[in-house]
Amino acid sequence: MSEILQINSVTKTFPRVVANKDVSFNIKKNSVHALLGENGAGKSTLVKILYGLLNPDSGEILYNNNLLNITSPSDARKKGIGMVFQHFSLFESLTVRENLILGIDDKISYSELKNKLKDISARYELPLDLDAPIITLSAGEKQRVEIVRLLLQDPQLLIMDEPTSVLTPQEVTNLFKTLEALIKEGRTVLYITHKLEEVINICDYVTIMRNGEVIDSCSIDNQSAESLATKMLGERLGKIKTDYSNVSEKINFEVKNLSCQFNDPFFTDLKDINLKVKHGEIFGIAGVAGNGQSELMDILTGENNKIDTGKIIFDNKNIEKFNPKKRRDLSIAFVPENRLGHSAVPELTLSENILLSQFPNNNFINKGVIIHKNIENHVNKVISQFNVITPGSDVKASSLSGGNLQKFVIGREILTDPKLLIISHPTWGIDAGAEFSIRESLINLAKNGTSIIVLSQDLDELFEITHRVSVIFNGTLSDSFETKNISIEKIGLLMGGHKNV
Amino acid sequence: MFSYYPSIIVRGQPSVLMNIFVPVIAVLLTLFTGSIIFSLMGYNPIFALYTFFISPISNAYGVSELFVKATPLALIAIGLAYCFKNNIYNIGAEGQLTMGAIFGGGIGIYFYDVNSFWLLPLMIIVGAIGGAIWGMIPAFLKIKFNTNEILTSLMLVYIAILILDYLVVGPWKDPDGYSFPKTRAFSESARMPLLFQGLRVHFGLIITLILIFISWFVFSKTMFGFQLKVSGYSPIAARYAGFNQNTLIYLAFAICGACAGIAGLSEVSGPIGLLYRDISPNYGFTAIIVTFLGRLHPLGIILASLVIALTYLGAEDAQLFMQIPQAVGFVFQGLVLFYLLGADLLVNYKIVFKKNI
Numbered sequence: 098m099s100e101i102l103q104i105n106s107v108t109k110t111f112p113r114v115v116a117n118k119d120v121s122f123n124i125k126k127n128s129v130h131a132l133l134g135e136n137g138a139g140k141s142t143l144v145k146i147l148y149g150l151l152n153p154d155s156g157e158i159l160y161n162n163n164l165l166n167i168t169s170p171s172d173a174r175k176k177g178i179g180m181v182f183q184h185f186s187l188f189e190s191l192t193v194r195e196n197l198i199l200g201i202d203d204k205i206s207y208s209e210l211k212n213k214l215k216d217i218s219a220r221y222e223l224p225l226d227l228d229a230p231i232i233t234l235s236a237g238e239k240q241r242v243e244i245v246r247l248l249l250q251d252p253q254l255l256i257m258d259e260p261t262s263v264l265t266p267q268e269v270t271n272l273f274k275t276l277e278a279l280i281k282e283g284r285t286v287l288y289i290t291h292k293l294e295e296v297i298n299i300c301d302y303v304t305i306m307r308n309g310e311v312i313d314s315c316s317i318d319n320q321s322a323e324s325l326a327t328k329m330l331g332e333r334l335g336k337i338k339t340d341y342s343n344v345s346e347k348i349n350f351e352v353k354n355l356s357c358q359f360n361d362p363f364f365t366d367l368k369d370i371n372l373k374v375k376h377g378e379i380f381g382i383a384g385v386a387g388n389g390q391s392e393l394m395d396i397l398t399g400e401n402n403k404i405d406t407g408k409i410i411f412d413n414k415n416i417e418k419f420n421p422k423k424r425r426d427l428s429i430a431f432v433p434e435n436r437l438g439h440s441a442v443p444e445l446t447l448s449e450n451i452l453l454s455q456f457p458n459n460n461f462i463n464k465g466v467i468i469h470k471n472i473e474n475h476v477n478k479v480i481s482q483f484n485v486i487t488p489g490s491d492v493k494a495s496s497l498s499g500g501n502l503q504k505f506v507i508g509r510e511i512l513t514d515p516k517l518l519i520i521s522h523p524t525w526g527i528d529a530g531a532e533f534s535i536r537e538s539l540i541n542l543a544k545n546g547t548s549i550i551v552l553s554q555d556l557d558e559l560f561e562i563t564h565r566v567s568v569i570f571n572g573t574l575s576d577s578f579e580t581k582n583i584s585i586e587k588i589g590l591l592m593g594g595h596k597n598v
Numbered sequence: 599m600f601s602y603y604p605s606i607i608v609r610g611q612p613s614v615l616m617n618i619f620v621p622v623i624a625v626l627l628t629l630f631t632g633s634i635i636f637s638l639m640g641y642n643p644i645f646a647l648y649t650f651f652i653s654p655i656s657n658a659y660g661v662s663e664l665f666v667k668a669t670p671l672a673l674i675a676i677g678l679a680y681c682f683k684n685n686i687y688n689i690g691a692e693g694q695l696t697m698g699a700i701f702g703g704g705i706g707i708y709f710y711d712v713n714s715f716w717l718l719p720l721m722i723i724v725g726a727i728g729g730a731i732w733g734m735i736p737a738f739l740k741i742k743f744n745t746n747e748i749l750t751s752l753m754l755v756y757i758a759i760l761i762l763d764y765l766v767v768g769p770w771k772d773p774d775g776y777s778f779p780k781t782r783a784f785s786e787s788a789r790m791p792l793l794f795q796g797l798r799v800h801f802g803l804i805i806t807l808i809l810i811f812i813s814w815f816v817f818s819k820t821m822f823g824f825q826l827k828v829s830g831y832s833p834i835a836a837r838y839a840g841f842n843q844n845t846l847i848y849l850a851f852a853i854c855g856a857c858a859g860i861a862g863l864s865e866v867s868g869p870i871g872l873l874y875r876d877i878s879p880n881y882g883f884t885a886i887i888v889t890f891l892g893r894l895h896p897l898g899i900i901l902a903s904l905v906i907a908l909t910y911l912g913a914e915d916a917q918l919f920m921q922i923p924q925a926v927g928f929v930f931q932g933l934v935l936f937y938l939l940g941a942d943l944l945v946n947y948k949i950v951f952k953k954n955i
Contacts, residue, residue, distance in 0.1 A: 400837050422840025431838070438832040445831065452824055453839040465821050 237268030326589030355407030500531030677857025690751025692882025698859025701728025729859020802864030
């Protein structure tokens with residue numbers, strides 16, 4: 098069997114981050130090749146290079162033993178490389194047929210197209226209702242349209258970016274049947290995923306990436322979910338020195354049997370979520386992005402206060418129906434993942450952004466009139482105590498760097514002395530200095546008896562600061578474990594959806 | 599084959615200074631373009647511009663007329679600022695103005711033979727309520743059915759105008775009016791008091807200035823103003839803060855409707871004195887330009903209302919003295935808006951010419 102794709106020392110750097118560092122591996126013709134890695138491992142960058150969306154800084158790619166020289170996706174398609182994106186690029190208001198016609202680069206007669214479609218539908222078990230508007234289709238059917246559109250161009254190499262992330266289990270089975278048919282025809286599939294089971298079940302080869310580098314590239318024989326998990330996450334060094342002495346025995350916050358269905362392919366339904374957080378405890382929720390974290394976060398903050406079933410109990414009060422303002426009145430503070438436009442408004446000044454989250458002890462408002470003096474005091478306290486680097490409190494939030502704005506937002510919440518802090522990805526996309534000071538301030542806050550829930554994809558972070566962790570996968574939260582007792586392998590298996598731990 | 603395609607990209611830091619000067623630049627460019635148009639029409643551009651912009655306000659009567667025209671424009675514009683700050687595009691102020699005139703004017707017609715101090719205040723309040731109710735219809739539709747408020751508020755303009763039409767030719771027609779489509783005249787105490795003897799500028803100006811001052815306070819000092827702004831910039835942040843966005847939409851529409859309603863009422867009980875078909879020369883639409891020219895700021899709105907009011911007066915004078923069609927006034931209003939939006943675009947974005955293969 099010959100190689101369809103040879104990737105030789107491809108490097109791609111972005112400002113402040115090396116996305117692909119000397120990446121080399123080969124893909125054998127007529128195989129399903131998995132590309133496995135955490136978020137931010139560099140999978141997407143590599144795939145974008147292969148599909149002509151990005152140019153590598155250095156390195157070369159051989160396709161069928163010829164140098165691959167492409168500058169756009171349409172170049173890639175002409176050469177026989179096709180891609181199915183995680184998020185569909187279909188015109189919702191048009192029909193299936195119209196979308197298929199729009200996707201074709203070459204000129205083709207209508208009857209020829211009809212025959213071709215019939216042929217493809219039959220061969221790969223991809224039934225389609227050509228006259229149905231896209232908007233009426235389920236996620237699986239939409240994906241089918243994308244695949245058929247791709248197959249019309251007769252590609253040799255198909256790249257699929259996390260294709261099962263929006264599918265139901267039945268749809269996943271159907272997709273796997275289609276993959277089998279594709280391989281039988283002699284085509285090659287590059288399959289990007291973080292789900293270990295899928296790699297074991299349907300792939301022939303696997304390349305594991307971590308921090309932009311290739312860790313291993315090998316045949317799937319002799320690999321187990323455990324060995325793949327360890328390779329994906331790496332050996333985490335450093336002794337866990339979490340201090341448990343300030344964690345009390347009393348439960349401060351509890352989520353009981355929470356379930357919520359969204360009926361939306363881009364939302365993950367939450368299923369029977371339970372968690373308990375004690376006074377002074379930092380509770381971590383690990384997981385790969387898109388497994389229900391943002392849905393859970395919205396429910397915990399009260400931005401979504403319409404859950405199907407379940408209870409949220411804080412300080413012996415049922416708060417599941419409370420909006421964010423009412424929860425703040427109970428001294429619960431939140432820091433959502435997205436700074437610009439969610440926890441802060443970029444167009445407003447820092448002083449104005451202080452007003453977004455008001456607590457009963459703030460005294461920012463008297464009968465609807467803003468007391469600017471109290472806000473000024475608070476904003477200056479935040480800036481000085483949390484080392485926010487800014488020319489002043491009257492600059493717009495958008496002019497601060499990501500790390501400084503995050504310090505500002507977290508400082509704003511911590512200085513209100515919350516009894517519970519719920520924070521999502523506290524150090525996402527910020528520099529090491531800010532990262533350190535934010536983690537330190539969270540640990541100090543917990544020492545004073547505040548309960549903290551941290552949702553994060555960053556395992557180092559969770560191992561460094563949390564007392565307990567659990568893992569969210571596909572809308573289900575695992576049991577929680579004391580951080581000092583859980584192994585990296587176990588977390589990796591849970592994150593990959595492996596149930597028997 | 600190489601060719602250069604222009605593409606528009608975001609500027610990192612828009613200039614603060616230019617942002618303030620955009621309205622000035624827009625007005626200057628409008629004057630420049632206007633003089634070109636006048637030359638092409640065969641007029642001496644200097645003389646035409648003088649007739650258009652200087653001579654209308656060269657005496658006390660002219661200045662008074664300027665304020666008469668600026669009053670409804672500024673009042674509606676300040677109401678619109680509540681909506682636009684909240685990122686709601688209410689373009690139905692003309693309808694809300696008409697409804698205010700119908701509601702408040704209705705009181706005036708019912709009490710046509712009553713002369714008492716309470717009549718005018720009652721008309722103002724009822725006029726405000728009428729405008730507010732009309733404004734809250736698109737708000738209700740937006741919240742309940744997620745309709746686009748641009749369409750619904752605009753459609754309601756024509757409904758309001760047709761209702762007025764029906765009333766003045768039907769049930770409210772003046773019995774002694776020789777079948778003209780107009781109502782009885784209001785009684786003396788239903789009229790806006792004049793501020794100066796012999797000039798038409800009336801008490802509506804005082805109401806407008808008071809409401810603009812209150813709005814300045816609301817926008818800069820109160821939590822409500824802050825909530826409008828946050829919800830306009832980022833609905834997600836407003837949800838995070840726990841603001842009730844439906845309430846904000848209702849309030850913004852209601853306040854805007856009330857302002858437009860008062861403007862309509864002060865037109866009919868001010869210079870006009872009764873109800874008939876054409877109570878407003880599109881004040882409700884022109885006020886949209888005033889709001890943007892004034893950068894949604896109370897002080898800016900006052901200045902912008904004077905500039906735009908001048909285009910109304912100038913058009914009348916130009917027709918009178920130079921036989922130029924009065925519609926030239928609308929051309930100038932359109933030019934101002936065009937240059938304003940264009941300059942805004944260039945402040946926030948820049949055009950680059952990219953080499954494409």
